[in-house]
Amino acid sequence: MKIAITGKGGVGKTFIAGTLACRYAASGLTTIAIDADSSPNLGLTLGLSEAEVDRIVPVAENSGLIEEKTQTGYQGVFHLTFTVDDIIRSQAVLTPCGVKILVMGTVHVVGSGCACPAHHLIRTLINHLVTERNEIVILDMEAGIEHLGRGTAEQVDVMLVVTDAHQASLVTAGRIVRMALNAGIPHVALVANRILGSGQEEQIRVFAKGLGVPVAAVIPYDPLVMEAGVQGISPVGGDTTGTRAIAGLITWLSGDA
Ligand SMILES: Nc1ncnc2c1ncn2[C@@H]1O[C@H](COP(=O)(O)OP(=O)(O)OP(=O)(O)O)[C@@H](O)[C@H]1O
Numbered sequence: 001m002k003i004a005i006t007g008k009g010g011v012g013k014t015f016i017a018g019t020l021a022c023r024y025a026a027s028g029l030t031t032i033a034i035d036a037d038s039s040p041n042l043g044l045t046l047g048l049s050e051a052e053v054d055r056i057v058p059v060a061e062n063s064g065l066i067e068e069k070t071q072t073g074y075q076g077v078f079h080l081t082f083t084v085d086d087i088i089r090s091q092a093v094l095t096p097c098g099v100k101i102l103v104m105g106t107v108h109v110v111g112s113g114c115a116c117p118a119h120h121l122i123r124t125l126i127n128h129l130v131t132e133r134n135e136i137v138i139l140d141m142e143a144g145i146e147h148l149g150r151g152t153a154e155q156v157d158v159m160l161v162v163t164d165a166h167q168a169s170l171v172t173a174g175r176i177v178r179m180a181l182n183a184g185i186p187h188v189a190l191v192a193n194r195i196l197g198s199g200q201e202e203q204i205r206v207f208a209k210g211l212g213v214p215v216a217a218v219i220p221y222d223p224l225v226m227e228a229g230v231q232g233i234s235p236v237g238g239d240t241t242g243t244r245a246i247a248g249l250i251t252w253l254s255g256d257a
């Protein structure tokens, strides 16, 4: 299953992507987490040290790999046939909870029709990743809606759109949901995060109903997650109200999605 985690900036995408990935890995599934954010921080969230994160060469900056996988000698024409598994095997880095992480890096896209090889490689990598039954791929996407315009998040089985109760988060979530439904993504759902009280939960449920999508999980505001962030400790392996709610998200994904 290929799951993209989207939403406005700062709503909790990386925390949810990381925790979900660790929980899947702990259940014995081969789990690949793809940091598709141009300012990546999923590695730290998954418990890698700063030095380990610094050693990762993002796909977009790996000129040898890009050249090897895309060059045909004709400008704007790229090879389409490379095996994604090979790239995963050679580029992904193992994190402490057993999740393999692949960092995409920054692609300097001018307009949505960018034909640069790095962007092409990333889009093809994400879209051609074929998951087996015992494999989970989790994409921690860039904030906002651009990834849908660029075609990097369309070929997923599930799109989880994270939102808190802020109006601005809901507006962005609504745009993403509509674009994802238009793009034909099979399962699109909201994930309510950092929820304080039943009023906020109800607000998001009403909003989801208006959009015609389910709420896959309600994750409470969890002071331990916030504190872990302040201390620079990975929050994803803990047993707290927030991470337990993400276990509930796995139950939803195995039933409804
Ligand atoms: N349920 C929660 N309870 C408390 N704090 C949370 C919760 N979820 C996320 N946070 C905190 O909110 C902050 C933003 O979370 P995170 O980095 O996961 O968001 P993001 O959507 O990935 O942001 P960006 O758009 O910058 O990538 C972090 O400090 C994180 O620890």
Ligand SMILES: [Mg+2]
Pocket: 013, 014, 015, 037, 041, 140
């Ligand atoms: Mg993030």
